[in-house]
Amino acid sequence: MKSVLRQLAVVAFLGLFAFLGADTLAKEDARLGWGMFAYQIRYQLRYEWLLADGSTRPQRPMDLAGKVKGYLDSGVKQRTRYGKGALQRWLESYARHMYDTRRPKGAVAFRAIADYAINEGEPLCMVVQHPEAPVVGVAAR
Amino acid sequence: MRSTELASTTAPEPALGERALWLWNRFWFERVPSHSLSLLRLFLGITLLMRQTALYGLYRIHDLRAELPRYEYSADSMPDPHFAMPWRFLEWVPAPSLWTYRRIDEVVLVLALMFTAGWLTRVVTPLIAVLFAYVLAASQANYYHHFWVFTIAFTVLAFSHCGDHYSLDSYLRGPQAARPERSILPLRLLQVLVSTIYSFTFLAKLNHGWLSGDIIRIFDDSDSIVGPFRSLMLGTLGAQGLSLLTLAGEGFLAFALWVPRLRRTAIGVGIVLHLGIDMLMMVRTFSFQMMALYIVFVAPASGGAVALVDGRCALCRRMQRLGMLFDWLRRVTWRDFRDPSVRARIPDLPPERLEREMAVVTPDGRVHWGFFAWRELAIRFPLTLFPGSLLFLPGVAWLGRKLYARIARKRYDSGCGQAGAACSLSTACGLGRSEESDRAWQETLRALHVH
Numbered sequence: 001m002k003s004v005l006r007q008l009a010v011v012a013f014l015g016l017f018a019f020l021g022a023d024t025l026a027k028e029d030a031r032l033g034w035g036m037f038a039y040q041i042r043y044q045l046r047y048e049w050l051l052a053d054g055s056t057r058p059q060r061p062m063d064l065a066g067k068v069k070g071y072l073d074s075g076v077k078q079r080t081r082y083g084k085g086a087l088q089r090w091l092e093s094y095a096r097h098m099y100d101t102r103r104p105k106g107a108v109a110f111r112a113i114a115d116y117a118i119n120e121g122e123p124l125c126m127v128v129q130h131p132e133a134p135v136v137g138v139a140a141r
Numbered sequence: 142m143r144s145t146e147l148a149s150t151t152a153p154e155p156a157l158g159e160r161a162l163w164l165w166n167r168f169w170f171e172r173v174p175s176h177s178l179s180l181l182r183l184f185l186g187i188t189l190l191m192r193q194t195a196l197y198g199l200y201r202i203h204d205l206r207a208e209l210p211r212y213e214y215s216a217d218s219m220p221d222p223h224f225a226m227p228w229r230f231l232e233w234v235p236a237p238s239l240w241t242y243r244r245i246d247e248v249v250l251v252l253a254l255m256f257t258a259g260w261l262t263r264v265v266t267p268l269i270a271v272l273f274a275y276v277l278a279a280s281q282a283n284y285y286h287h288f289w290v291f292t293i294a295f296t297v298l299a300f301s302h303c304g305d306h307y308s309l310d311s312y313l314r315g316p317q318a319a320r321p322e323r324s325i326l327p328l329r330l331l332q333v334l335v336s337t338i339y340s341f342t343f344l345a346k347l348n349h350g351w352l353s354g355d356i357i358r359i360f361d362d363s364d365s366i367v368g369p370f371r372s373l374m375l376g377t378l379g380a381q382g383l384s385l386l387t388l389a390g391e392g393f394l395a396f397a398l399w400v401p402r403l404r405r406t407a408i409g410v411g412i413v414l415h416l417g418i419d420m421l422m423m424v425r426t427f428s429f430q431m432m433a434l435y436i437v438f439v440a441p442a443s444g445g446a447v448a449l450v451d452g453r454c455a456l457c458r459r460m461q462r463l464g465m466l467f468d469w470l471r472r473v474t475w476r477d478f479r480d481p482s483v484r485a486r487i488p489d490l491p492p493e494r495l496e497r498e499m500a501v502v503t504p505d506g507r508v509h510w511g512f513f514a515w516r517e518l519a520i521r522f523p524l525t526l527f528p529g530s531l532l533f534l535p536g537v538a539w540l541g542r543k544l545y546a547r548i549a550r551k552r553y554d555s556g557c558g559q560a561g562a563a564c565s566l567s568t569a570c571g572l573g574r575s576e577e578s579d580r581a582w583q584e585t586l587r588a589l590h591v592h
Contacts, residue, residue: 006326010169013330021341031284034338035345040359065221066214067282072226079363082284090226090281097224119350119359 029085037081043116045074045091047098049107050134056111062102087114088128095130108134169329172322176471177436178298179259179306180523181331182266184433185294186257189269192287192426193250199420200368210250213283214242225280234278245272259308266303270295287427293334294434301327307469331437332398338431339395343388351388354381360422370420383417390414398438405520408435409530436523439470445504445581446521448514449487449495452477456552457499467522473501474582486586497549504581506588511549512541 024033048056061074071078072094080087091112099110114126155163191197195211216239220226225236237245249272255265273292276283302323304310311320350356357380360366366375374383390410397407412435415428448464450457461475476483478495490500490508498511501518509517516538519529532541 006170006324010326010330014333017333017337021337021344024341025344030345031286032289034286034341036286036342037356038345038348039350039356040363063221063224066218068220068224068226068280071282086281089229093226093229093281094224101223119355 024083024085027085027088028083029089030081030083031086035083038083039119040079040081041084041087041116041118042077042079042120043087043114044077045072046113046115047074048111048113049104050109050111050129051106052108052135057104057107059098059110063097084116084118084126087116088126091126091128092130095128099130169326171325173325173328174471175302175305175320175323176307176469177328177439178301178303178323179308179311180469181433181436182259182262182298182303183257183307184436185298185430186253188426188429188433189249189253189291190257191429192291193246193253197419197426197429198423199416200370200422203369210246212243212246214239220280220282226282228278228281231278234275236279237276242276245276248272259304259310262304262308262310263302266295266301267299270299285425285427287425287430290334290338290427290430290434294331294430297327297330297334303327328437331434335431335434335437336395336398339391343391343395346388346391351384354379354384357381357384365423366421367423368421374417374421387414387418398435404438408438408526411435436470439472445585446473446517447502447582447585448473448475448518449478449483449490449500449502450475451496451499452479454552456548460499464518464522467524469523470521472521473518474585476582486583487589489589498545502585502589504585504588506585508589512538512545515545516541 020033022033024030024035028035028038030036030038045061047059047061049059050056061069061072064072071080071090091114095110095112103110109129109131112128114128115123116126117123193210195208196205198205219239219242220236222236222238227234227236249269252265252269252272255261256269270292273288273295277288277292305320305323311318350359357366357375361371361375361380378386391414394407394411394414397403397410400407412432415431418424419428448461450461452458464473465475478484478487478490478492478500484492487502494500494510499514501509501514503509503517516529516532519525519532522529531537
């Protein structure tokens with residue numbers, strides 16, 4: 001039994017590290033898989049609600065403080081070296097939080113929009129939305 | 142008779158699968174002395190203490206001040222209690238309040254002291270691992286590379302016997318207590334960790350920004366390259382020089398630490414790389430953790446190098462004691478060449494030369510004499526690794542040989558060979574024979590080849 005457990009420990013350890021490393025490279029999230037300082041991103045965020053009729057309504061950030069505010073505040077230029085995958089996961093977490101706790105009447109999704117540039121290159125845009133596929137175009141109940 | 146013949150002709154030739162399994166098991170689970178693991182505990186403990194007291198960062202060496210303890214969060218930097226930026230699937234983990242974070246920082250400082258001293262290591266190490274894992278799991282905002290390395294390393298050490306040596310636990314158990322060989326598994330897992338870090342870092346950096354040096358210019362423009370060494374390093378190497386050297390160093394380290402012939406060079410490259418990074422950027426204790434982790438690549442098969450000394454020589458015995466004092470990893474086995482059982486193993490080594498010079502046989506079977514023997518020993522001891530490396534500079538060997546010959550000529554004046562001075566290193570004058578290293582040194586002498 002002990003022998004099986006230690007063999008499993010080895011396989012699990014190797015599997016975990018291979019997965020985390022591959023995940024870092026594939027998703028460009030430098031954190032758990034050691035893609036350290038591969039590039040720097042400068043980004044600026046804005047948030048909005050997607051309404052049932054397909055229109056949008058801007059939203060100022062809420063429930064942000066301290067270090068997390070430093071990452072997710074809107075209207076200010078920020079930078080990170082954890083990769084665009086990390087930025088995407090921060091925004092997904094925040095979009096879930098806003099949708100679950102602050103959703104106004106008539107809203108069907110929360111959107112975070114990041115205007116960013118890698119290594120001061122060409123401007124790019126990332127949209128993170130929760131839920132990913134809301135029902136739009138029908139009147140809200 | 143016939144059955145005996147049959148048995149000998151069909152000698153058990155292990156099947157390929159069996160041999161592969163045997164190699165796999167030996168690689169991961171071989172039992173080895175645990176000095177490396179214990180020394181790793183000591184050094185990793187020091188880096189944890191550095192973190193918990195804010196004593197890190199060569200880039201701010203002019204302004205280094207200890208905090209007791211250092212708190213990760215203040216009221217200003219705390220995430221909002223309503224949204225701590227949880228990891229996906231870990232939203233159920235309760236985020237600590239500022240009060241809790243501060244108590245954790247204080248407890249970890251106490252645990253770090255106990256861990257470094259090696260007191261109650263079997264309890265303290267899992268506790269540190271659990272606290273680190275909890276803080277990391279509570280919020281994405283708590284992620285730092287150094288913190289993640291700590292979490293993995295403490296988790297591995299929590300399942301090991303890292304308090305077997307150089308510890309209060311060991312002292313309290315007394316000198317007669319058994320210190321059995323342990324599975325090499327924790328060392329192997331940490332070796333994989335180190336290699337994985339360098340491999341994926343290297344792969345992630347293979348991009349235009351790093352190859353052109355633009356990234357260093359961007360870091361510099363973002364005020365991330367700071368401190369008193371900034372102008373010197375950037376001025377000497379340039380942005381592209383720095384980025385290419387970093388890339389080359391990390392790519393080299395990813396595999397070279399596994400190659401015995403390159404390992405010493407790799408450790409040197411790694412130390413220069415990490416000291417360089419720490420002189421220029423705020424990476425907390427990451428650099429020092431990586432340097433501490435190199436210990437896992439050092440000689441788990443301890444006692445492999447054999448120093449053959451003259452047991453009748455008082456100066457030799459003093460030098461042996463000095464050597465053993467520095468040999469924290471127990472990489473050297475000391476033997477008296479006059480011991481008949483040792484002589485029988487080294488028939489090709491001329492006794493008259495052994496009387497004139499000390500010999501060191503390295504695990505690859507090479508014999509080093511006199512000054513070169515001491516040079517081999519110096520680069521095997523953690524404290525003398527760097528000064529020892531300087532002995533390889535051109536011209537130093539010439540000077541060293543002259544000096545060694547001078548001392549060797551005079552050594553009988555200091556009591557060597559006198560009547561009544563005869564004794565064996567492995568008995569009265571020695572510092573004790575280690576059963577655990579018997580296999581290693583005997584294998585070395587078996588591999589000996591005289592050039």
